[in-house]
Amino acid sequence: xxxxxxxxxxxxxxxxxxxxxxxxxxxxxxxxxxxxxxxxxxxxxxxxxxxxxxxxxxxxxxxxxxxxxxxxxxxxxxxxxxxxxxxxxxxxxxxxxxxxxxxxxxxxxxxx
Amino acid sequence: xxxxxxxxxxxxxxxxxxxxxxxxxxxxxxxxxxxxxxxxxxxxxxxxxxxxxxxxxxxxxxxxxxxxxxxxxxxxxxxxxxxxxxxxxxxxxxxxxxxxxxxxxxxxxxxxxxx
Numbered sequence: 001x002x003x004x005x006x007x008x009x010x011x012x013x014x015x016x017x018x019x020x021x022x023x024x025x026x027x028x029x030x031x032x033x034x035x036x037x038x039x040x041x042x043x044x045x046x047x048x049x050x051x052x053x054x055x056x057x058x059x060x061x062x063x064x065x066x067x068x069x070x071x072x073x074x075x076x077x078x079x080x081x082x083x084x085x086x087x088x089x090x091x092x093x094x095x096x097x098x099x100x101x102x103x104x105x106x107x108x109x110x111x112x
Numbered sequence: 113x114x115x116x117x118x119x120x121x122x123x124x125x126x127x128x129x130x131x132x133x134x135x136x137x138x139x140x141x142x143x144x145x146x147x148x149x150x151x152x153x154x155x156x157x158x159x160x161x162x163x164x165x166x167x168x169x170x171x172x173x174x175x176x177x178x179x180x181x182x183x184x185x186x187x188x189x190x191x192x193x194x195x196x197x198x199x200x201x202x203x204x205x206x207x208x209x210x211x212x213x214x215x216x217x218x219x220x221x222x223x224x225x226x227x
Contacts, residue, residue, distance in 0.1 A: 009152065034215070043116070043202050043218030044155070089154060099170065100216060102147075102155040 003027050004092050006103025013080055014111050021075045021106045023090035028071070031095035035064065035075050036102075038087045047088070048075075080110045114138050118203050118219035125193045125226045133188040133222050135203030143208030144186035145170075145216065146178060148199040155202065161186055162208060193226045200224070 006023045013019045023033075034049035050057045050064045050073065057064045061078040077084055090103040116137045125131055137144065145160040147170075157170030159178040167178050175197060177189045186205075190197055200223050204216040 004154075006154070036216075041220070043204070043220050044216075045218065046215045049215075099157060099160060100145075101157070101171075104152055104154040 003101050004090060004103040006090050006106060008106060009104065010107045010109075012109045012111065015081060017080050017110070019077050019080055019084075019108055019110070021088055021090070021108070022072065023074065023092075023103050024070075024072045025092050026071070027092070027094070029095050030092035030101075032093040033064070033066065033073050034091050034093070034100070035062075036089040036091065038089065038105075040086075044087075044089055077108075080108075082110045082112050084108065085110050116203055116205055116217055116219035118201075118222050120222060121220070122223050123225070125190075125224065127194060127226060129193050130189065130191050131193065131224075132190075133201055133203070133224075134185070135187065135219060136185045137203075137205040137217070138184065139205060139217065140183070141205035141207055141217070142183070143206045144180065145204040145206075146176075146186070146188045147202045147204065148172065149202060149221070150199050158188065158201075190224075193224075195226045198224060198226045 004025050035047045036044035037047040038044040048059045048062050063076045066073045088106045091100045119134045142163050146158040147155040156172045161167045161180040164183045179187045200221045202221050204218045206216050
């Protein structure tokens with residue numbers, strides 16, 4: 001069973017737009033929420049991460065918003081660029097054992 | 113600066129054949145993982161090894177076996193391949209100590225097709 005649900009499955013935006021990718025989790029025993037970025041033919045790589053005691057984290061054009069009570073978190077990409085076109089995965093780490101559970105992924109395309 | 117190296121990158125098997133995917137990391141990480149990636153399913157954990165000498169099942173372990181050969185190497189074996197195992201397989205590693213931040217370092221993947 002998928003404990004982390006991600007939406008949308010795909011997303012197309014124009015250059016300069018602000019794509020938003022949403023994730024929801026079911027298990028309250030998660031203690032760390034990273035986002036991974038994957039380019040075609042490559043493995044995923046860590047993009048940005050947040051802990052549940054923080055409501056927002058920003059790194060450059062990428063921002064994570066975290067709503068602990070709703071068990072939801074989202075990724076916003078400001079001033080998106082064609083080079084941001086990739087598949088994005090949210091994930092949640094179980095505080096027992098440290099396994100990362102991934103969402104289904106969102107394929108983002110930023111049109112020039 | 114190799115990081116996580118997987119071999120082979122591509123493989124085609126017939127149903128019932130066996131094969132082993134190899135993975136090695138040169139970052140002195142303690143934990144290693146095998147994931148499979150399928151469209152619409154994201155990355156699903158097959159097996160992981162929190163430290164040398166230990167292995168544990170993930171979300172989808174059926175049909176697979178693993179061996180943590182030493183601290184650097186973690187192999188995934190398909191004893192009798194089935195078409196449902198057609199996927200892209202990723203090996204990953206992490207520091208996995210008490211200061212574990214959750215960052216996984218992935219290889220570039222092994223694309224397996226079972227006919």
